[in-house]
Amino acid sequence: MxxxxxxxxxxxxxxxxxxxxxxxxxxxxxxxxxxxxxxFQEANENWLHIRQYLLKxxxxxxxxxxxxTGIFTALLGVTLAWIxxxxxxxxxxxxxxxxxxxxxxxTFIAAYTYRTMLGYTGVVQSTLRNQFDYQINSxxxxxxxxxxxxxxxxxxxxxxxxxxTRAFLESQSTAxxxxxxxxxxxxxxxxxxxxxxxxxxxxxxxxxxxxxxVLGDYGVTSxxxxxxxxTAIFQTWFGMxxxxxxxxxxxxxxxxxVGIFFLERLLRQGRRYHLSSKSRPLVPVKLKGIAGIAAxxxxxxxxLLGFLIPFIQLLFWAxxxxxxxxxxxxxxxxxxxxxxxxxxxxxxxxxxxxxxxxSRSHSSFSxxxxxxxxxxxxxxxPIIAIGVLAIxxxxxxxxxxxxxxxxxxxxxxxxxxxLIMLIVGYxxxxxxxxxxxxxxxxxKTGKKYSEASRMLGIGxxxxxFKVDLPLIKGSLIxxxxxxxxxxxxxxxxxxxxxxxxxxxxxxxxxxxxNDEQIYEASISSLLIIVISILSVVILQMIGKKVKx
Amino acid sequence: xxxxxIEGLTFSFSRKEAPVIKDFSxxxxxxxxxxxxxxxxxxxxxxxxxxxxxETPLSGTISIAGTTVVSNHVFIxxxxxxxxMVFQDYALFPHMTVKENILFGLSKMPRKDRKQRVxxxxxxxxxxxxxxxxxxxxxxxxQQRIALARALAPKPxxxxxxxxxxxxxxxxxxxxxxxxxxxxxxxxxxxxxxTHDRNDVEAACDYSIVMGQADVKNHISPKKFxxxx
Ligand SMILES: Nc1ncnc2c1ncn2[C@@H]1O[C@H](COP(=O)(O)OP(=O)(O)OP(=O)(O)O)[C@@H](O)[C@H]1O
Ligand SMILES: [Mg+2]
Numbered sequence: 001m002x003x004x005x006x007x008x009x010x011x012x013x014x015x016x017x018x019x020x021x022x023x024x025x026x027x028x029x030x031x032x033x034x035x036x037x038x039x040f041q042e043a044n045e046n047w048l049h050i051r052q053y054l055l056k057x058x059x060x061x062x063x064x065x066x067x068x069t070g071i072f073t074a075l076l077g078v079t080l081a082w083i084x085x086x087x088x089x090x091x092x093x094x095x096x097x098x099x100x101x102x103x104x105x106x107t108f109i110a111a112y113t114y115r116t117m118l119g120y121t122g123v124v125q126s127t128l129r130n131q132f133d134y135q136i137n138s139x140x141x142x143x144x145x146x147x148x149x150x151x152x153x154x155x156x157x158x159x160x161x162x163x164x165t166r167a168f169l170e171s172q173s174t175a176x177x178x179x180x181x182x183x184x185x186x187x188x189x190x191x192x193x194x195x196x197x198x199x200x201x202x203x204x205x206x207x208x209x210x211x212x213x214v215l216g217d218y219g220v221t222s223x224x225x226x227x228x229x230x231t232a233i234f235q236t237w238f239g240m241x242x243x244x245x246x247x248x249x250x251x252x253x254x255x256x257x258v259g260i261f262f263l264e265r266l267l268r269q270g271r272r273y274h275l276s277s278k279s280r281p282l283v284p285v286k287l288k289g290i291a292g293i294a295a296x297x298x299x300x301x302x303x304l305l306g307f308l309i310p311f312i313q314l315l316f317w318a319x320x321x322x323x324x325x326x327x328x329x330x331x332x333x334x335x336x337x338x339x340x341x342x343x344x345x346x347x348x349x350x351x352x353x354x355x356x357x358x359s360r361s362h363s364s365f366s367x368x369x370x371x372x373x374x375x376x377x378x379x380x381x382p383i384i385a386i387g388v389l390a391i392x393x394x395x396x397x398x399x400x401x402x403x404x405x406x407x408x409x410x411x412x413x414x415x416x417x418x419l420i421m422l423i424v425g426y427x428x429x430x431x432x433x434x435x436x437x438x439x440x441x442x443x444k445t446g447k448k449y450s451e452a453s454r455m456l457g458i459g460x461x462x463x464x465f466k467v468d469l470p471l472i473k474g475s476l477i478x479x480x481x482x483x484x485x486x487x488x489x490x491x492x493x494x495x496x497x498x499x500x501x502x503x504x505x506x507x508x509x510x511x512x513x514n515d516e517q518i519y520e521a522s523i524s525s526l527l528i529i530v531i532s533i534l535s536v537v538i539l540q541m542i543g544k545k546v547k548x
Numbered sequence: 549x550x551x552x553x554i555e556g557l558t559f560s561f562s563r564k565e566a567p568v569i570k571d572f573s574x575x576x577x578x579x580x581x582x583x584x585x586x587x588x589x590x591x592x593x594x595x596x597x598x599x600x601x602x603e604t605p606l607s608g609t610i611s612i613a614g615t616t617v618v619s620n621h622v623f624i625x626x627x628x629x630x631x632x633m634v635f636q637d638y639a640l641f642p643h644m645t646v647k648e649n650i651l652f653g654l655s656k657m658p659r660k661d662r663k664q665r666v667x668x669x670x671x672x673x674x675x676x677x678x679x680x681x682x683x684x685x686x687x688x689x690x691q692q693r694i695a696l697a698r699a700l701a702p703k704p705x706x707x708x709x710x711x712x713x714x715x716x717x718x719x720x721x722x723x724x725x726x727x728x729x730x731x732x733x734x735x736x737x738x739x740x741x742x743t744h745d746r747n748d749v750e751a752a753c754d755y756s757i758v759m760g761q762a763d764v765k766n767h768i769s770p771k772k773f774x775x776x777x
Binding site: 012451458462471 | 600602606620623627628630631633643698702
């Protein structure tokens, strides 16, 4: 009787949509499982060496970076969010948006820009020397080590905290803040007693995003010479071609990720407030005199340091090197980047759409499915990269007999030297970006139109193409833009998974910077930044159109 | 001959909760118009969704025109049940014109007959002049008539309507109700209609059922209403 029902329900749900979704979920889950399986293999000498002498240092550096960056981004992000949400001062409307721009500059680009700018030959020191005849101690301005990395991460990742906290304050907190004000509390007291405790879930959410970025970073830390677990994964692979040890390092990093996941739970759930569902916007208080100027200066300095100064510096360098760098190989580079990004994005969106459509049934199984599919976003790039690499190498081993039958030689590396590997990496990492956008679209339109279509005798697939797809077109476009930009900016996956001689804008930029050809790196950097900014602008425009 | 046969239907949204519908049985004959009354939350919409295949029961069987569409080992997909539905908020496809909306369900009909069927339907609901409009360019009552035309166009074996008048004001409601029942009688359509309003039932239904009342819930005793005609 029970089994009969189960069989009926399986037969009812089972169709091509489910098969495709399951395949997608398996592809995403496999590398992570593979990494954990490495723990059960026998350790080699490398690993014993790493574990005995190096691991402690890697873990310590990783944790120090995460903690310090977390603290400083929180300070910067929350204070800015509060000032922008609660007050009015000169240029506030501009800063409200402009303070997001630091996100458009990938951190590794910011790192080499600042390091060079503040270095001995950089514009700061040479101006001081030549114009003011003042020789500053170079050490003071050196961007390196943990302090340098924390400086860069803070300045260019704080917008995550800022954005989420500000959105929360602007929409959800009005009644409480106004009450506190009416009760005659001083602004500082309102901030400490009301704003901070209320917005804690939002702040934690923002910090977690920052932490994921830091944990997955390879560009900044390797450039500034810091040994973290992520950089060690790369070194073990590129230096020793030791996949097994690299996977063990990745497993260690996963342990930290899982720890953070539980920490987040703890921090968010400790206190749950039932916020009033009726939210109205917070009316900003006008700041007069000194206070207004102070707010303006604070936002202004952050905007200058976090966006304008490095951007202008890059423009100068680009002008210097334009003739040299901008040639046919550069065009090829742009073409390659766009090519791989478009292919990956399309794959991501196709699977996203299928899975999102399947999970509209809201069964517990589809819930798990959507969780699996979006899990890649909280797993740092280096972990995904090494997992995918390990699987592809194994695949090539298994397929060796097939290869030799096809006359491709004895035990060649076919799959693991192809572009497919990189595309799979992007697919796993950025699935969540596409999926979330599509899911929003489905949630907005609801199920009633698809249900109406089914009632008119049209099956699920045809319904999808005739009804659902036209209705989620907007979400599809924003999902495409967001995913495309993320892929263009991505560094660690591209570095580890690209075929020989295949470069993306990000890897080329990194290569230039690593070879101390900083000026040459500027044009590709600017291109990445401009793509990011444009996408934000386009999304805003779409958003406005949809609202109308 | 009965068109819709429901036997021992039980359904709940989750295993933890008490069933919304419990051991429910009902039989509707050809051309009958049945009203379903009941308090908010008593499971009226859920019953229609079960008949149409948008939800799956825990147990019980439903047959439509002699074919079992759901039982413990059968589940026929909603698109293959031959059931038409007029949704509470009409759910007209916003990206299609009136004509395209009605054409939508006719894909199984020979191409040359489709146009004629659309015209027939538009005439039936007296909306001939509006075929090029989009749903948002119609009034509530006009949308309702198009929703009805769209549901009737593929000639369903049974028509389900979920509070078709709830978005209309009292005056409009009366005239549209009259019109609707005339259309349904003309088409000799078997119809199950959920409503809040006893007047709807008294105006046209052959009989009605009250959902969710402890005494009638498990065992349906159709209260015959005097048909107005
Ligand atoms: N998707 C859902 N998940 C869980 N419970 C639901 C869901 N939809 C409805 N319910 C519950 O099932 C019960 C019956 O809902 P249903 O919509 O069938 O009531 P109804 O009689 O149509 O009410 P109304 O007259 O307000 O439309 C209600 O108690 C409702 O809370
Ligand atoms: Mg209802």
